[in-house]
Amino acid sequence: MNEATLAEAAIRASLSTYTDPYLAQTLGEAKAIGGIELRGGVATVELEFGFPCADYVAELQPLLESHLGSALGSARLTLVLRSKITAHAVQRTLKPLADVKNVVAVASGKGGVGKSTTAANLALAWAMQGAKVGLLDADIYGPSQPLMMGLAGRKPATTDGKHLTPLRAHGVEVMSIGFLIDQEQPMAWRGPMVTQALTQLLGDTNWGELDYLVVDMPPGTGDIQLTLAQRVPVSGAVIVTTPQDIALLDARRGLKMFEKVDVRVLGVVENMSVHVCANCGHVEHVFGSGGGARMAAQYGVQLLGELPLDIRIREDADGGSPTVVAEPGSARARAYLQMARRTAARLATLNKDYSRAFPKITVEAT
Numbered sequence: 001m002n003e004a005t006l007a008e009a010a011i012r013a014s015l016s017t018y019t020d021p022y023l024a025q026t027l028g029e030a031k032a033i034g035g036i037e038l039r040g041g042v043a044t045v046e047l048e049f050g051f052p053c054a055d056y057v058a059e060l061q062p063l064l065e066s067h068l069g070s071a072l073g074s075a076r077l078t079l080v081l082r083s084k085i086t087a088h089a090v091q092r093t094l095k096p097l098a099d100v101k102n103v104v105a106v107a108s109g110k111g112g113v114g115k116s117t118t119a120a121n122l123a124l125a126w127a128m129q130g131a132k133v134g135l136l137d138a139d140i141y142g143p144s145q146p147l148m149m150g151l152a153g154r155k156p157a158t159t160d161g162k163h164l165t166p167l168r169a170h171g172v173e174v175m176s177i178g179f180l181i182d183q184e185q186p187m188a189w190r191g192p193m194v195t196q197a198l199t200q201l202l203g204d205t206n207w208g209e210l211d212y213l214v215v216d217m218p219p220g221t222g223d224i225q226l227t228l229a230q231r232v233p234v235s236g237a238v239i240v241t242t243p244q245d246i247a248l249l250d251a252r253r254g255l256k257m258f259e260k261v262d263v264r265v266l267g268v269v270e271n272m273s274v275h276v277c278a279n280c281g282h283v284e285h286v287f288g289s290g291g292g293a294r295m296a297a298q299y300g301v302q303l304l305g306e307l308p309l310d311i312r313i314r315e316d317a318d319g320g321s322p323t324v325v326a327e328p329g330s331a332r333a334r335a336y337l338q339m340a341r342r343t344a345a346r347l348a349t350l351n352k353d354y355s356r357a358f359p360k361i362t363v364e365a366t
Contacts, residue, residue: 007043010071018063106214131212145216195224235264240269243291271307
């Protein structure tokens with residue numbers, strides 16, 4: 001081997017032992033290392049991740065430079081990151097949606113914990129990081145995504161009278177019952193009607209090809225939520241809670257509900273985790289602290305994020321531009337972006353769906 005080849009081999013060996021903080025795997029275990037070329041004092045390294053990584057270079061590069069150390073020598077490191085988002089397995093009794101690789105349910109055991117705000121920012125964060133994303137507002141009784149996504153008053157079109165074309169906002173395809181009814185109309189529907197409405201919204205919408213479809217689930221753990229979890233082919237679920245005990249109690253019920261219907265829980269998001277005073281900078285845990293971490297540890301799932309309690313998050317959502325797009329450089333948006341990356345990375349480590357790789361077999365009488 002010549003000197004350059006030996007140096008490239010040393011870089012590859014060192015890279016293979018680096019543990020990515022989002023995957024919780026080494027780059028070797030994740031099979032993320034592609035081509036490596038050392039030329040003119042520059043080491044060009046290609047990495048492929050199973051989650052959206054369009055903005056990951058700035059965070060990852062200094063970490064890898066520190067890890068490589070002597071293996072890099074005097075060479076400068078240039079990273080080329082690519083995403084390869086694949087479909088993951090759903091409940092054994094259901095078939096995945098044809099053009100949607102992954103359906104991710106965002107749920108809570110009770111209302112008022114910021115589930116819809118979290119779902120909107122999760123979808124937007126994935127879109128900003130390079131994924132094709134849809135957002136389905138499944139909260140039939142209280143649809144809020146039309147307002148949050150700046151689409152209030154808009155109506156979806158149809159090309160054939162049977163299928164709806166989702167509305168698009170901030171790079172995300174959006175569908176909600178709120179587009180189809182009057183804003184002040186009460187949804188006095190029983191469970192079967194709600195379930196039928198959701199399955200129609202899911203199946204009769206021309207989503208196009210999506211990497212992720214985020215489903216903003218209705219709050220609670222009753223018959224409606226259980227039926228939806230049994231009928232919607234879900235790759236993984238995210239449980240949103242606040243740190244306070246009463247919210248955690250209901251969040252645990254939500255987690256157990258998904259386990260009961262064979263839906264994998266990707267992790268827990270602790271919303272309203274900490275409040276920082278805009279005037280003096282005083283930090284206060286209004287709803288308690290550490291509840292999400294304790295719940296995640298108790299059930300063996302990941303704590304995906306601790307999101308702040310901030311009036312500007314509410315103002316952004318009410319204004320139709322959630323924080324991730326309204327203030328992408330802020331610390332508040334960074335908390336959502338990191339939560340979104342942890343969620344997608346966790347999903348990337350789970351079992352893949354191989355059914356799409358097999359041809360469809362039909363039997364015909366001859």
